Amino acid sequence: MKPEREFVAERVVANHCAQLLRPGPSQGELVTALTRAAERLAREMAGALAGLLGGEEPLVECSRPERTVYSDYATMQVMGHRNLGAYTLFGAGQANDRILGMVAGEVVLRLVDRAFGGAGVAPQQLPRELPLSAQLMVQRLEGLIAGCLAAALGAETTDAIRPLRREGNIDHLAPFGNDEPIVALVFSVTEPGRPAWAIEMAFPYDTLATLFANGQRPPASGDHAPADPREAPFADVPLPLSAVLVDIRLPLAAISALEVGQILPVPVARAVPLCVGGQAIGRGTVGTVDDRLAVQLSQVF
Structure with missing residues (x-):
């Protein structure tokens, strides 16, 4: 069948915006996010x-993100923790995108000893x-890890991150x-008078692409840079x-019975939060300088 006339487009062919057709975040952008x-x-x-x-x-x-492949990461885990650890595979979102979390077995045993009133010592x-x-x-x-990660990612529900499987041996878990290329993080936990310990996490790039697909890219060229507070x-x-x-809580009965001259024991925290407008911006340690009370900054958020 031959048409009686040639068809002509009534509108100009669409020219798609380059920003809308921009490819997904690069690996570098994902690591930055x-x-x-x-x-x-x-x-x-x-x-x-x-x-x-x-x-x-x-x-x-938190340490700087380390880019590696899973086989090298697993080998370091076996060498560093004698292959005894709490390895958990977490799922993120409806697709259960994979995230690995790990705490060394010796650390878990020390925490158990503390929970039962001990000094926090693991068996030799x-x-x-x-x-x-x-x-x-x-x-x-x-x-704890799932809830904190969901909050850090701005998830709308607390169950956005869920533990799926758990093993004491990373080879048995095979996450x-x-x-597979992954990005590893180490969160060091330090307490006064106790040995430091760590919570480790590892993310494959496909999980990062899902977690940071929206709203985590650097501003495009031509956008205004953030204002410099200086x-x-x-x-x-x-x-x-x-x-x-000092931040203490007393029952209403105790507050109503307060009298002049009464002494209230108040524990001064070792890590003092520094706040601006009700928002914590850092922590410091209490001390003295020239007979005046002072706070030495130990962490800035």
């Missing part, structure tokens, strides 16, 4: 670990498998393919900085 999220995750972990460790927030610091001869009491501690750590007109804006030395 993960670095920012890891800083938020460290702050979330510090608050959540306080309840597990006796009430005082530890210092949680580690068992081949974690006992039941340690498995219960691992479940608490899994819930990723041997040649330049006018913002540099001279006065902001009250408060250091919360």
Whole structure:
């Protein structure tokens, strides 16, 4: 069948915007987005670990992201932790995108000893498998990591990150393919008078692409850069900085019975939060300088 006339387009063919057709984030952009999220995750972990460790927030610091492949990462795990650890495969979102979390078996046993009133000492001869009491501690750590990661990523629900499988041996868990590229993070946990320990996490790039597909890319060329707080007109804006030395809670009955001269014992935290407008921006250690009370900064968020 031959048409009687040639068809002519009534409209100009669409010219698609280059920004709309921009490819997904590069691996470098994904690592940058993960670095920012890891800083938020460290702050979330510090608050959540306080309840597990006796009430005082530890210092949680995150390492720089390390790009590697899973086979090399697994080999280092076996060498560093004698293949005894709490390895958990987490799922993110409806597709259960994979995330690996790990706490060394020796650390889990020390936490169990503290939970039962001990000094936090692990046996010199580690068992081949974690006992039941340690498995219960691992479940608490899994819930803590999942909740903190969901909060750091801005998830709308607390169950956005879920533990899927758990093993005491990383080879039994096999969370990723041997040649799969991943990005590893180490969160060091430091408490006064105790040995430091770590929570480790590993993310494959496909998971990062899902987590940071929206809203995590650097601004496109031509966008305005963020204002510099060290330049006018913002540099001279006065902001009250408060250091919360003491924050105690008393029942209403005790407050109503307060009298002049009464002494209230108040514990001064070792890590004092520094706040601007009710938002914590760092932590410091209380001390003295020239017979005046002072705070030495130990962490800036």
